[in-house]
């Protein structure tokens with residue numbers, strides 16, 4: 244018995260979202276050959292019936308193993324933090340500066 248982690252890339256045909264699902268593939272002798280697990284739960288092998296996590300669409304395309312490693316531009320990157328300090332356009336006022344003036 245041998246376990247292997249496989250990352251399977253998918254693309255949604257509705258919203259063009261690209262994502263990867265990580266599977267644990269267990270090689271089993273004498274049976275179908277492979278058992279696919281995701282999060283410790285046995286699942287059917289990945290197929291085009293995968294559901295898009297963004298829009299819930301069932302029309303997805305499955306890429307070959309390792310496809311995204313050759314196309315890193317497809318992987319959405321987390322947004323870089325904006326280093327520009329946030330400055331309010333309103334002038335700064337001390338709390339209660341108008342009070343006690345009457």
Ligand SMILES: [Zn+2]
Pocket residue numbers: 255256257258259260295296297298299300
């Ligand atoms: Zn989608």
